[in-house]
Amino acid sequence: MLDLRLNKMMNEDILKGYEKDVERINKMIDDRSGAGNDYLGWADWPVNYDKEELVRIKKDAQYVRDNFDILVVCGIGGSYLGARCALEALNGLKSDDKLEIIFMGQTFSPNYVAQVMNYLKGKNFAINVISKSGTTTETSISFRLLKELLEKQVGKEKARRAIYATTDKEKGALKTLCNNEGYATYVLPSDIGGRYSVFTAVGTFPLACAGVDVDALLKGAQEARSDIRNKSLKDNDCYKYAVMRDYMYRHNKPVEMYVTYEPQMSQISEWLKQLFGESEGKEHKALFPASATFSTDLHSLGQYIQDGTPLLFETIINVKEPKLDIKIPHDNDDLDGLNYLEGKDLAFVNQKAFEGTLKAHEDGGVPCNVIYLDKLDEYNLGYLFYFFMRACAMSAYMLDINPFNQPGVEVYKKNMFHLLGKKGY
Ligand code: PA5
Numbered sequence: 001m002l003d004l005r006l007n008k009m010m011n012e013d014i015l016k017g018y019e020k021d022v023e024r025i026n027k028m029i030d031d032r033s034g035a036g037n038d039y040l041g042w043a044d045w046p047v048n049y050d051k052e053e054l055v056r057i058k059k060d061a062q063y064v065r066d067n068f069d070i071l072v073v074c075g076i077g078g079s080y081l082g083a084r085c086a087l088e089a090l091n092g093l094k095s096d097d098k099l100e101i102i103f104m105g106q107t108f109s110p111n112y113v114a115q116v117m118n119y120l121k122g123k124n125f126a127i128n129v130i131s132k133s134g135t136t137t138e139t140s141i142s143f144r145l146l147k148e149l150l151e152k153q154v155g156k157e158k159a160r161r162a163i164y165a166t167t168d169k170e171k172g173a174l175k176t177l178c179n180n181e182g183y184a185t186y187v188l189p190s191d192i193g194g195r196y197s198v199f200t201a202v203g204t205f206p207l208a209c210a211g212v213d214v215d216a217l218l219k220g221a222q223e224a225r226s227d228i229r230n231k232s233l234k235d236n237d238c239y240k241y242a243v244m245r246d247y248m249y250r251h252n253k254p255v256e257m258y259v260t261y262e263p264q265m266s267q268i269s270e271w272l273k274q275l276f277g278e279s280e281g282k283e284h285k286a287l288f289p290a291s292a293t294f295s296t297d298l299h300s301l302g303q304y305i306q307d308g309t310p311l312l313f314e315t316i317i318n319v320k321e322p323k324l325d326i327k328i329p330h331d332n333d334d335l336d337g338l339n340y341l342e343g344k345d346l347a348f349v350n351q352k353a354f355e356g357t358l359k360a361h362e363d364g365g366v367p368c369n370v371i372y373l374d375k376l377d378e379y380n381l382g383y384l385f386y387f388f389m390r391a392c393a394m395s396a397y398m399l400d401i402n403p404f405n406q407p408g409v410e411v412y413k414k415n416m417f418h419l420l421g422k423k424g425y
Contacts, residue, residue: 001374002383004237007313007367009251010244015233018243022233025397029390030229034397036404041191042389045199046221046382053186054214057201060164060184061208065099068126068162072116072146073206074105075130076138078194079166081274082385083206085267086198089376090212092323093264101210104146105129105139117145125150126162128209130202132188134167134174137413166201193404195275198385213378220382228390238387241315242394244369248313249287249399253367255312257305258291261350262319265376266293268384275388279403280396295353302357306364313367317384318354321375322347 028034029043041048064071073083084103091097104116127150129143150159166186167174178185186201188194197203199221204214228238245256256276258269269291280286290312292301305312328349330342341349362368373380396403417425 001380002237002387003372004241005370005372006240006244007369008362009367010240010247014247015240015243018246019233021398022236022239022243022394025394026229026239028397029393035402038191039193039196039404040393041189042193042196042199043225043393045189045192046218046225046386049199049218050187053201054204057186057205058208058214061205064126064164064209065211068099068124070100070102070120070123070125071128071206071209072102072104072120072125073128073130074103074139074143074146075166075202076106076136077274077278078197079130079132079136079139079188079202080106081195081267081271082198082203085265085271086203086207086212086217086381086385087210088264088267089262089381090207090378091210095210097211099209099211101206105131105136105142108138108141113142113145117149120146120149122153126164128164128166128206129174130166130188131174132168132172132194132197134172134177137416140173164205166205195271195278196389196404198271199382216378217382217385220379220384221386222382223379224383224386224390228387238391239394241369241371241387242391242398245287245391245395246398248367253311253313254287256287256289257312257314258289259294259314259316260291261294261316261354262322262376263293263296265317265319266291268317269293271385272388275392276395278406278409279392280399280401282401282405282408285399285401286396294357295350298353298357305361305366310365313369314361315369315371316354316358317371317373319373319376322350323376 025034029040032040073080080103087101102116104113107113127143127146129139131139147159147163150162154162160181160183163183164186165174165178165183166188167178168190169187186205188197188200188202192200194202199218207217208214228236233239233243248256258272260266260269273289273291276287276289325345325347328338328341328344328346330339358368358370373384393403414425
C-alpha cells in the first residue's frame with residue numbers, strides 16, 4: 001500500500017482551504033459531469049472492466065507464451081507507456097522470462113527500427129499492435145514492416161494467427177484491417193483515452209503475455225478507487241497530493257520532478273510525464289513534469305537541484321522492500337575503503353542515499369514529497385497507477401482544464417504531414 005508524506009510548505013490550514021473544491025470535483029469525476037466527461041470511462045474501469053475479454057486475454061496470452069519466443073508490442077504514447085513501465089517495474093531490466101518483449105512503433109528512428117527488424121529476422125515472433133485511432137504514423141509504419149516480415153517468414157495464414165490487435169470497438173483503419181484479416185482483437189473503449197488505458201487490453205494483454213498477474217494489478221486499482229472516491233480530503237492521500245500540486249503551481253514552483261531510486265522505475269516517470277504533461281499542459285497553464293533517477297542523476301542533475309534556480313519540487317517514489325538484494329563482500333586489501341560496509345545489503349545503502357539526499361535537498365530549500373510503496377508488485381503498481389490518474393483528473397480540474405483532450409499535439413503532425421506530402425495537408 002501507499003503512504004504519502006507531503007513537503008514542508010504544506011500544512012493543515014492550506015489543505016482545509018481546498019476541502020470544498022475537492023469535494024465538488026470528486027463528485028464531478030464520479031458523476032461524469034466535468035469537461036471531457038465522455039472520456040471518464042477509466043474512473044470505474046477497475047470494477048466495470050470487460051470480464052469476458054479478460055478471460056480471452058489470459059487464454060491468448062498463455063498461447064503466446066507457449067508458442068512464441070518474442071512478442072513485439074507496437075504502439076506509442078498511451079498505447080505503449082503503461083505496458084512498458086509496468087513490465088520494467090515488475091520484471092526488471094534484465095528479465096530472464098522465457099518470452100522476450102520488444103517495443104516498437106514508438107519512434108521514427110531509422111536506427112532503432114532497422115535494428116529491431118534485423119534482430120527479428122528468422123525468429124519466432126508474435127505482434128501486438130495497439131492503436132485506438134489506427135492511424136498513428138509511427139505505429140502504422142512499424143506495423144507495416146512487422147507484418148510484411150512475419151508474412152514472409154511464416155506465410156499469410158500463420159501470420160494472421162500471430163497478430164493480436166488492440167483498437168477501437170468500431171472505427172478506425174486498424175479495426176477495418178482486423179475485420180478484413182480476422183486478427184484476434186481487443187477493445188480500447190471509446191470513453192477511455194490512451195494515457196488512462198493501462199488497465200484495459202492496452203496494458204493487460206502484453207502484461208499477461210509477460211507473465212504478470214493482471215488480476216492483482218486490477219485489484220490494486222479497485223482498492224485505490226474505493227479509497228479515493230469515498231474518503232474526505234483529510235484522509236485522502238491522492239487528493240492531498242493533487243492539492244499540493246496546485247499549491248506549488250500557484251507558489252512559484254512550476255516544475256515537478258518525479259524521482260525514483262530504481263532504474264527499472266524510470267519508465268514509470270515517463271508514464272507520469274505523459275499523464276500529467278498531456279492532460280494538463282494547456283491554455284499556457286500547469287506544472288512542467290520532469291524526472292530523475294537517483295543516485296545516478298545525483299552525479300549530473302543533482303548539482304542543479306541543490307543549487308540552481310529554485311523552480312522545482314520533488315515527488316519521490318520510495319519502495320520500502322526491493323525484490324532482490326545483494327550483500328557487499330569483504331576485501332582483504334580494502335584499498336577502496338569499503339570494508340565498513342562489509343556484509344551490508346545494497347538496499348541499505350540505497351536507503352541511506354535516499355535519506356541523505358532528502359535532507360540535503362530539503363535543507364537547500366527544495367520542497368520534497370515522498371510516496372512510500374511497500375513493494376513493487378502488481379497490486380501496489382495497480383494502486384499507484386489509479387492513484388496518479390485520479391490525482392491528475394483532480395488537479396487538472398482545479399486548473400479548469402479538460403484533462404482528456406490533447407489539441408496541442410496536432411500542430412506538429414500537420415506540419416510533418418505537409419512536409420511528407422500527405423494528401424490534404
Ligand atoms: O494518451 C493519448 O491519448 C495519446 O498518447 C495516444 O495514446 C497516442 O497518441 C497513440 O494514439 P493511438 O492509440 O490512436 O495510436
